Amino acid sequence: MGRHLWTKLALSYLAIAVIAVGLAALLFNFALSKQFMGYVEEKQRLKDEEIITLLSSIYEKDGQWNPQRLRDVMNLWMMSGKEITLLDSEGRQVMDCRDSMEEMGSGARQRMSRMGMMCGWEWSRGGWNEAPPKEKTQSSPVTKATPSNIEGRRIPVYVGERKVGTAVIRPVGDEEIFSLQDKSFQATVNRWLWGVALGAGGFALFISLGIARHLSRPIQDLTGAAQGLRNGDLTQRVKPKGKDEIGQLANAFNHLAESLERQEKYRKRLTGDLAHELRTPLANLQTHIEGLIDGVLPLTPENLISIHEEILRLGRLVGSLEELNRAEASRLNLKREKADLKILVERTISQCQPRYFDKDVGLRVSLPEPSIELSVDRDKISQVLNNLLSNALKFTPKGGSVQVAARRKDGEVEITVRDTGIGISEKDLPFIFERFFRGGNGENGAKGLGIGLTIAKELTEAHGGKIEVKSALNRGTEFTVRLPLRL
Ligand SMILES: Nc1ncnc2c1ncn2[C@@H]1O[C@H](COP(=O)(O)OP(=O)(O)OP(=O)(O)O)[C@@H](O)[C@H]1O
Ligand SMILES: [Mg+2]
Known part of the structure; x- marks a missing residue:
């Protein structure tokens, strides 16, 4: 498995995707639970306020607590999942909804007290958890509480400015604030959430396999080609895909x-x-x-x-x-010394002049006045010029001409050797500085080993310079040597 690049890539993408999806699901679950908790609490608060307003209006109607009226509304609240104990202004119990429920019979009582445990999930601080199974006996006991130890939210009931009692409100049966619908909603959202997370994980696996294959394919091709090259097959090439x-x-x-x-x-x-x-x-x-x-x-x-x-x-x-x-x-052992450009060029030309004369090729020179002083290895630069001049002579037919010019340009000295010779084909031009390369497959009759320009290039670059060529077939060639003006 781990041997192939694409499996490594796929596994890392998958790990990243699984971590990202898992984290997103956890955070979403956390945020949703928090929001939902706030929403449910607000709903409870509004419900409690409704109860208090109703209690206040009941008291206002009779000028006292009427047990018959209270019993009717309390039973109704029990149905909606609330237990209430009503205390009068002195703190004495006026009515407890459990008492009122006892009067309704045990069947209805059990049904109500089971409310809130039916969906099988309950809220705790850590999030949504499955509720532990409740003992059957837990659902029905109705214990009498004294007014002071009754648990629940205590809300005073006012009629105008006067406090007429206190309502102690708590959820039916357990200490839960969530209704059956709330729990079922939460459970459905959780199921969807993990379902979507699983689906996204599967999709990520599929995509990561595809991307890993796509990315590693060119590297596999390259590895294959490199192995072919190592085994001696120099014709190996790969298809470059993209510009990355x-x-x-x-x-x-x-x-x-x-x-x-x-x-x-x-x-x-x-x-x-x-x-x-x-x-x-x-x-x-x-x-x-x-x-x-x-x-x-x-x-x-x-x-x-x-x-x-x-x-x-x-x-x-x-x-x-x-x-x-x-x-x-030569890059390692240049013997630089001050040299006068004019003298250097003229001396080299004078060495070639007889050969030019013999072949009847004209040689013209144009040098800057005043001359330029250079810091170069004289013999090496003379050799560069010599190689260019002997090429120009070799590839220029009788009656042609060669011109040598030098000038200062942008902090450099530019020496050009231009001939009216046979020129170099576009196919050959990129290779003429390579070792042992001879143009026209060496079939143009000219003698040589194909090393003159390689030497010229090496020596020029050893001086920090550059050598360039322009040529047109059957019209002529121009070589330019650029040397930095360093004294
Ligand atoms: N002035 C020129 N005109 C036309 N072709 C040229 C010119 N200078 C170089 N070339 C082409 O570039 C090739 C390489 O030149 P280079 O000087 O390296 O080798 P060579 O002259 O063939 O042999 P060597 O210089 O080793 O005796 C030549 O074979 C020729 O095809
Ligand atoms: Mg040559």
Whole structure:
């Protein structure tokens, strides 16, 4: 049971719902009982007042207490669940309704004294409780009480200003203030209340199961996909539902899986590319050296230069891989020093100029006057520019042009390298800074390992800067390097 997230969720929702419904039912019961008690007491008070007014009018009619008249009305009150003892102005008992009832016979007496116990519920301070079964003998005894020890609510009876007696009023049979109807009403409300609470609990169970399933489904999907990924299936993706945290988690997972899949693809392609890059110079070296050994090739300076070039090519390849390694570690060991932007850019450009000249690609420069002073690792920034310039040259056909510009903007230095080359397709654009990525599946004929821009990005970010790209296919590309102006 406890193993699944959805069962845990469902159980917690259910617990919360049951506690809330239970509490609400208890509070409602408490408030209702209190209100009802107040209502019943008010009803009693009004009834008592009615009795006193009637007694007063009886006395007023005869100028004294007339037992015959009193007996008639007292019997009537007994029927409505009240016992009364009437005392005269001196405190002597004039009439007790039990006496009057004795005269009516035992059948009627028993019926009346049982009133108030028939519904089986009685009120006590704690709320509504089932009444304990009453002994049969309890319902009928009529004991004579002396005027002073009679219990009940004592209300004086006045005629005008004159006190003519006192009425002692109490409920019939027991010390209860609730009538049969009151008790039955309370019992019905209680039954409904607990019935509704039970229904609400059942409904809460149903809803909590549904919500728990709905909430845990995307997490289950994610868990399944993550396990698939762990087992080596990099094509695993989940459908993000909604924009909440789970939706964001699903998006992040998909992003991670895509990135892993891409990296894996690049890694495999790099192995192939590296083998190819290594095989060509190695094969050239082998043919040259075998030719020299066999005496087919003469040991001339030209043949030695050829061998030397192949060795340099191999060296460059290994050097590129080392560079990438260094760039990735460069965040930790930057050698910042004051540098003049103009001098830095011009020096880098002068290194590339011959290659531009050879390919017949124009190179124009526009630098700010006066120059800007930067605090950077000169070699690293020069390498960033170098990588951008060699890309621009590599991907710009003969006769095209490249423009380098620098300016100060919003507390930053902005260096742009814009070319009129082949451009980058929209499909490739998001990936060009990734390790070993080569545009057009590396089929555009241009040589390289796909690490120049990764190095440029690493080095720029190590300086707290940013590198951005804009490109239009067959129209050209613009790289922008932003460096914070920190001295
Ligand atoms: N100026 C540019 N014009 C068109 N495409 C470009 C340009 N610069 C980069 N690219 C695209 O971005 C890819 C990645 O560039 P990056 O410099 O990282 O690798 P590379 O030049 O292919 O190889 P390397 O720099 O390792 O010799 C390139 O293969 C190319 O498709
Ligand atoms: Mg490059």
